[in-house]
Amino acid sequence: MAEFSDYMENSIISLMRNTAFTQIPAYVALFTADTGLEADTGWTATEVSGGSYARQLAGLSAPSGGASSNGADITFPTATGDWGTVTHVALMDAATAGHVLMWSALDASKTVNNGDTFKINATELDVTVA
Numbered sequence: 001m002a003e004f005s006d007y008m009e010n011s012i013i014s015l016m017r018n019t020a021f022t023q024i025p026a027y028v029a030l031f032t033a034d035t036g037l038e039a040d041t042g043w044t045a046t047e048v049s050g051g052s053y054a055r056q057l058a059g060l061s062a063p064s065g066g067a068s069s070n071g072a073d074i075t076f077p078t079a080t081g082d083w084g085t086v087t088h089v090a091l092m093d094a095a096t097a098g099h100v101l102m103w104s105a106l107d108a109s110k111t112v113n114n115g116d117t118f119k120i121n122a123t124e125l126d127v128t129v130a
Contacts (some may be wrong), residue, residue: 005043006040020102025057025058026058027098028089028090029048029089030053031086031103034105037090041125048083051081051114052077052081053078055095056074057072058127060125068126069126070122073121079112082112085110086111086118091127124129
């Protein structure tokens with residue numbers, strides 16, 4: 001993951017101000033554009049939807065040196081309709097709706113059609129705080 005959203009940046013600053021921040025799960029969401037991801041607004045317009053799409057838990061490993069990755073494969077449901085060309089991935093704080101925490105462009109875009117399965121192999125989702 002390359003970028004923090006404004007929401008996450010503000011949350012980190014709040015932690016340093018001794019303001020409570022509730023622990024959250026990280027769900028992986030797929031997007032067909034980066035519209036609104038930084039500002040955590042308008043992201044619903046570009047997130048994949050329909051065709052059995054559902055966010056998946058990231059399953060991050062324990063952090064070391066400011067980095068973590070997914071400990072197991074992250075496999076999305078088999079598409080029952082065309083999802084379009086997935087260009088970006090984000091970590092979200094909820095299974096639906098919620099806030100963008102971090103986001104990044106994929107190294108290579110992937111078109112997901114009816115019958116395809118989108119998978120992120122174990123250790124391929126790199127989360128780095130630098």
